Amino acid sequence: MASSLLAVVFAAILNIVRILGLLVRRVPDPRLIVLTDWLLQTALFVSFRLLTHPLRNFPGPFLARFTHAYGAFLVWRRCSHLTSIQLHKKYGPVVRIAPDRLIFNSATAVQDIYHNPRVTKGRAYVQLRQGGQGTPNLFNTLDKEEHRKKRRIIAPVISERSMRVFEPDMWQQLEAFLVQLLQSSQQNQFVNMTPRCERLGVDVVGKLAFGYSLNTQTEPIHRVIVEGIKTRSNRSSLYFFWSFLRVFEPVFDWFEGRHDLDGFYRSVKTMIEARMSTPKESIHDFYALASGDIAPGEPGLISKDLWAEAVFFIAAGGSTTSTAMSGIFFYLSRYPDAYARLASEIRTTFFSGRDIRQGPQLSSCKYLRAVIEETMRMSPSTLAPGWREQDPASVAAGEPFIVDGHVIPPGTQVGVSTYALQHDASYFPDPYEFRPERWLPTNDNTPESDSEKDARVLMRRSFVPFSIGDRSCAGKAMAYLEMSLTVARTLWYFDFQKAPGNAGMLGGGRPGRSDGRGRRDEFQLYDSIVVDHDGPNLVFTPRGDFWKELEI
Numbered sequence: 001m002a003s004s005l006l007a008v009v010f011a012a013i014l015n016i017v018r019i020l021g022l023l024v025r026r027v028p029d030p031r032l033i034v035l036t037d038w039l040l041q042t043a044l045f046v047s048f049r050l051l052t053h054p055l056r057n058f059p060g061p062f063l064a065r066f067t068h069a070y071g072a073f074l075v076w077r078r079c080s081h082l083t084s085i086q087l088h089k090k091y092g093p094v095v096r097i098a099p100d101r102l103i104f105n106s107a108t109a110v111q112d113i114y115h116n117p118r119v120t121k122g123r124a125y126v127q128l129r130q131g132g133q134g135t136p137n138l139f140n141t142l143d144k145e146e147h148r149k150k151r152r153i154i155a156p157v158i159s160e161r162s163m164r165v166f167e168p169d170m171w172q173q174l175e176a177f178l179v180q181l182l183q184s185s186q187q188n189q190f191v192n193m194t195p196r197c198e199r200l201g202v203d204v205v206g207k208l209a210f211g212y213s214l215n216t217q218t219e220p221i222h223r224v225i226v227e228g229i230k231t232r233s234n235r236s237s238l239y240f241f242w243s244f245l246r247v248f249e250p251v252f253d254w255f256e257g258r259h260d261l262d263g264f265y266r267s268v269k270t271m272i273e274a275r276m277s278t279p280k281e282s283i284h285d286f287y288a289l290a291s292g293d294i295a296p297g298e299p300g301l302i303s304k305d306l307w308a309e310a311v312f313f314i315a316a317g318g319s320t321t322s323t324a325m326s327g328i329f330f331y332l333s334r335y336p337d338a339y340a341r342l343a344s345e346i347r348t349t350f351f352s353g354r355d356i357r358q359g360p361q362l363s364s365c366k367y368l369r370a371v372i373e374e375t376m377r378m379s380p381s382t383l384a385p386g387w388r389e390q391d392p393a394s395v396a397a398g399e400p401f402i403v404d405g406h407v408i409p410p411g412t413q414v415g416v417s418t419y420a421l422q423h424d425a426s427y428f429p430d431p432y433e434f435r436p437e438r439w440l441p442t443n444d445n446t447p448e449s450d451s452e453k454d455a456r457v458l459m460r461r462s463f464v465p466f467s468i469g470d471r472s473c474a475g476k477a478m479a480y481l482e483m484s485l486t487v488a489r490t491l492w493y494f495d496f497q498k499a500p501g502n503a504g505m506l507g508g509g510r511p512g513r514s515d516g517r518g519r520r521d522e523f524q525l526y527d528s529i530v531v532d533h534d535g536p537n538l539v540f541t542p543r544g545d546f547w548k549e550l551e552i
Contacts, residue, residue, distance in 0.1 A: 060096030082516030228264020385415025507535025
């Protein structure tokens with residue numbers, strides 16, 4: 001039916017062009033010549049996109065067949081993760097979201113796309129470099145060998161072994177976080193956890209990257225880093241989807257100003273210069289480990305790479321964990337049973353707040369890990385699909401690229417919406433319910449059936465907050481440690497609940513909305529390269545005399 005209608009429309013356009021052509025020959029009006037030429041080009045463009053384009057048989061919104069503007073509009077509204085769920089419900093597990101892009105929504109697609117040696121990062125990642133053409137960093141380099149080299153350089157910085165050495169510095173930043181909460185509680189103030197967690201994340205990564213104390217939790221001078229990350233992220237997310245929009249960069253500068261971006265770069269420059277004036281071996285940090293030789297004859301990061309890697313390191317390490325931590329505080333304040341169970345686990349496992357550190361005791365807190373993973377399932381720190389395409393060498397070799405049974409034409413960028421996948425009821429029953437128990441074995445002695453085991457395996461395969469494969473997030477160990485220490489120590493020293501009245505609603509959805517933001521007890525995320533959010537507002541109460549351990 002649809003193909004017949006398209007054929008009729010195309011035939012009508014050609015007839016109009018033919019009639020205008022006759023008029024042009026009889027009355028050679030230049031305006032008619034221009035109009036005829038435009039209509040002819042339009043007819044050819046429409047016919048190609050509808051009838052002969054390699055992706056013509058993939059379903060999706062009509063406008064997305066012709067332009068990236070459809071998807072870019074969703075990115076601009078910061079709701080593409082919500083719309084992707086609606087699109088998959090309407091069109092199925094694969095949707096054409098742009099002329100050359102497909103989004104999938106299955107566990108099989110995740111493996112086929114992100115765990116595939118024939119696949120590389122898509123061309124879209126070039127737009128995440130400085131000015132769209134700067135030096136590539138670990139995140140946006142396309143070349144596989146270059147990425148492997150960068151990964152070998154950076155991996156030791158954020159490994160579990162490195163985290164054991166770095167933990168005292170992380171502890172120091174967390175201490176400042178807890179003291180700030182104590183002061184707010186003593187002043188009867190409710191606390192917006194988003195800026196508190198963002199500042200903690202930035203302070204931690206500042207120490208890890210360059211041994212530099214940004215002190216954003218206590219001093220305002222470097223807080224512009226947080227806003228600069230958001231400004232850079234919001235623009236980059238548009239370019240990431242539609243590179244054409246980069247031509248409007250001067251317009252964005254004019255409307256928004258460059259204060260946040262310039263301040264961000266100044267602060268990063270300050271950190272680098274301060275660190276370079278200090279002996280390299282004097283501090284255990286990114287600079288010390290990444291600037292040395294990683295192997296005989298294989299140097300670390302040279303000066304031209306250091307800036308690109310530093311910007312990525314600060315932005316990624318300072319923001320992604322803050323999303324998860326803000327989400328954890330949101331869900332615990334909305335789900336009292338989960339709050340009570342986690343508080344009991346923490347308070348019976350340790351004897352003092354000083355005992356809460358990396359090691360067997362912290363690892364034994366299985367419910368804490370389940371809370372973290374359930375939060376990352378419901379509120380992942382990355383919402384934009386990680387665009388991939390077939391490696392040019394694989395294309396040249398004539399190898400097929402198949403995703404979930406679909407043959408993908410060369411040049412097509414494909415991805416999976418983590419948010420949509422992790423809210424698919426076929427993998428996660430009751431996907432909008434915060435249920436940490438889904439990550440734990442059943443409490444009774446009844447052995448799992450084969451179907452239950454298969455469902456658990458499938459759930460794990462569909463849980464990809466750090467992505468998978470050789471391009472997965474290298475900072476996984478650091479993220480888990482930071483989240484575990486922050487949540488465990490907060491629950492040791494404080495009780496908390498959502499703020500009373502309207503203030504306590506911040507962070508949740510608004511009932512009655514039909515755009516995916518109507519769930520009151522779901523932490524609301526806003527699509528960008530670095531996810532944006534606000535809230536929750538919480539009231540903290542010191543727990544007994546335990547707070548006296550904190551240094552004020």
